[in-house]
Amino acid sequence: MEERVAQQPRVDDRSPERGLGGTISAPRTLVPALLAAIAYVDPGNFGVNITSGAEHGYALVWVVVFASCSAMVIQYLAAKLGMATGKSLAEHSSERFPGVGRALLWAQAELVVIMTDLAEIVGGAIALKLLFGMPFMAGAVCVTLFSLVVLTLKVRGRxxxxxxxxxxxxxxITSLVWQVFVADVDRVALLKSIVPGPLDSSAALLAVGIVGATVMPHALHFHSAASRGHDDGSAEVGHSERLRAGRSTVRSVVTAMTVAGVANVSLVVFSAALPSAAGASIESAYAALAADSGQIVATMLAVALLASGLASTLVGVQTGDVVMQGFGRRPIAPLLRRMLAVVPALVILGLGVEPTHALVWSQVVLSFALPGTLVPLLLFTRDRRLMGVLVNHRLTTAVAALITAVIVGLCAYLVATSL
Known part of the structure; x- marks a missing residue:
C-alpha cells in the first residue's frame, strides 16, 4: 500500500504541542507519549500489582520490568506509525484487512475498549467508596457520568x-512513590527479584494480568492516533528531519514508559510489605495500609486510584473515538457509542462480581487480546513502502516479534496450568 509523500504530515519535533491549552511547551512527541502512559497506570494496574505484591512479595517484579520494557518498544512502533503515515493503527488495520479480517479486528478492538472501561469504572468506584463511603454501584454510575460529560464537551469542540x-x-506517580518511601522494603530481595523465576498457577494468572495491565492494547490505538501530524500546508520535511523526529520519539517513549514503570514497580513493592490477606482486594490493602502506616498513607493510595480512574477515563473516551473512526464506515452518535461501551461493564458489576477480581480478569482478557493488536502493528511498521525512512530496523522487528511470542507463551502457559 503506497503512501504519497505529499500526504506525509509535518514531523518537526521542535514544534510545541498546542493541545495543552497553552499551559506548557513540550516536544510534539513527548505529550502523546505521556498521555499514552496513563494507560499503563490505570486502575487495572492497581488491582493486579497490589494483589501480586501482597500474595507473592517481590516474585513478580521481573514481570513488571519485562512488561515495562516491552511497552517501550511497542509504544515506539505505535507512535512511529502515526507519525510516518498520518493514520492510526485502526485505520491501517481496516484498510489492510478488509472483510472478515476487518470485522474480527474491530470486534477485538471494541472488546479491548469494554475491558478498559470496566477497569476505569471499577477503579473509580472503589476510590469513591474508600474516600467518601459512596456505595459501589453509585460510584460506578458517577464515573460513567463523568465520562459522558467528558465526551459531550469533546463533541462541542477541541x-x-x-x-x-x-x-x-x-x-x-507522586502518591505511589511516596508509598514506597514509607514502606519497609527489603532492598536485597527486590534486586534479586529482577531475575525471572518459575511461576505457579496463581502467579501465572497474575503475570498474564500484569502484562495485560502494563502492555495495554488500547494504548497502541491511542498513541498511533495522538502522534499523527497535522497537515498545515508546510513544506515537505526531509530525510534528516524525519530521522530526527524518530529519535525524539524514542526519547519521549522511553521517558514516558519509565515513569509508568516506576509507578507499577512501586505498587508491587509497597504491597509486598503488607500481609498476604491484603491481596484479596484493594479495599483490604487500603485497610492494611491504614493499620500499619496510618490513615494519611492509605488516603494517598485512594487518591492515586481516583486520579488513575479519572485520567484513564479521559484517555479511554478518545480511544473509543479512534477505534470507531478507524474501523467504522457509518458514523455512530458519540454518546450512543459511549453507552454501548460502558453498559456491559455496568452489567458485569451489577451481577455482583467482586471489584478487584473484575479488575484482574479484565487485564487477563486484555493480555489475550494483545496479539491481535501487536501483529498488525508489527506488519505495518516493517513495511518500507508505508513507513519510508522510519521503517523498522531488523533488530527492532526481531525484538518486537520476540515480545509478541513471549506474551502469547504466557497466555498459553496460563491456559495449560489452569486445566
Whole structure:
C-alpha cells in the first residue's frame, strides 16, 4: 500500500504541542507519549500489582520490568506509525484487512475498549467508596457520568484535557512513590527479584494480568492516533528531519514508559510489605495500609486510584473515538457509542462480581487480546513502502516479534496450568 509523500504530515519535533491549552511547551512527541502512559497506570494496574505484591512479595517484579520494557518498544512502533503515515493503527488495520479480517479486528478492538472501561469504572468506584463511603454501584454510575460529560464537551469542540491528564499523572506517580518511601522494603530481595523465576498457577494468572495491565492494547490505538501530524500546508520535511523526529520519539517513549514503570514497580513493592490477606482486594490493602502506616498513607493510595480512574477515563473516551473512526464506515452518535461501551461493564458489576477480581480478569482478557493488536502493528511498521525512512530496523522487528511470542507463551502457559 503506497503512501504519497505529499500526504506525509509535518514531523518537526521542535514544534510545541498546542493541545495543552497553552499551559506548557513540550516536544510534539513527548505529550502523546505521556498521555499514552496513563494507560499503563490505570486502575487495572492497581488491582493486579497490589494483589501480586501482597500474595507473592517481590516474585513478580521481573514481570513488571519485562512488561515495562516491552511497552517501550511497542509504544515506539505505535507512535512511529502515526507519525510516518498520518493514520492510526485502526485505520491501517481496516484498510489492510478488509472483510472478515476487518470485522474480527474491530470486534477485538471494541472488546479491548469494554475491558478498559470496566477497569476505569471499577477503579473509580472503589476510590469513591474508600474516600467518601459512596456505595459501589453509585460510584460506578458517577464515573460513567463523568465520562459522558467528558465526551459531550469533546463533541462541542477541541477540549483542553491534556493538561488535566498530565496533572493527574503527576498525582499518581507522586502518591505511589511516596508509598514506597514509607514502606519497609527489603532492598536485597527486590534486586534479586529482577531475575525471572518459575511461576505457579496463581502467579501465572497474575503475570498474564500484569502484562495485560502494563502492555495495554488500547494504548497502541491511542498513541498511533495522538502522534499523527497535522497537515498545515508546510513544506515537505526531509530525510534528516524525519530521522530526527524518530529519535525524539524514542526519547519521549522511553521517558514516558519509565515513569509508568516506576509507578507499577512501586505498587508491587509497597504491597509486598503488607500481609498476604491484603491481596484479596484493594479495599483490604487500603485497610492494611491504614493499620500499619496510618490513615494519611492509605488516603494517598485512594487518591492515586481516583486520579488513575479519572485520567484513564479521559484517555479511554478518545480511544473509543479512534477505534470507531478507524474501523467504522457509518458514523455512530458519540454518546450512543459511549453507552454501548460502558453498559456491559455496568452489567458485569451489577451481577455482583467482586471489584478487584473484575479488575484482574479484565487485564487477563486484555493480555489475550494483545496479539491481535501487536501483529498488525508489527506488519505495518516493517513495511518500507508505508513507513519510508522510519521503517523498522531488523533488530527492532526481531525484538518486537520476540515480545509478541513471549506474551502469547504466557497466555498459553496460563491456559495449560489452569486445566
Amino acid at each position: 477540549s483542553h484535557f491534556d493538561s488535566v491528564v498530565l496533572v493527574l499523572l503527576v498525582v499518581i
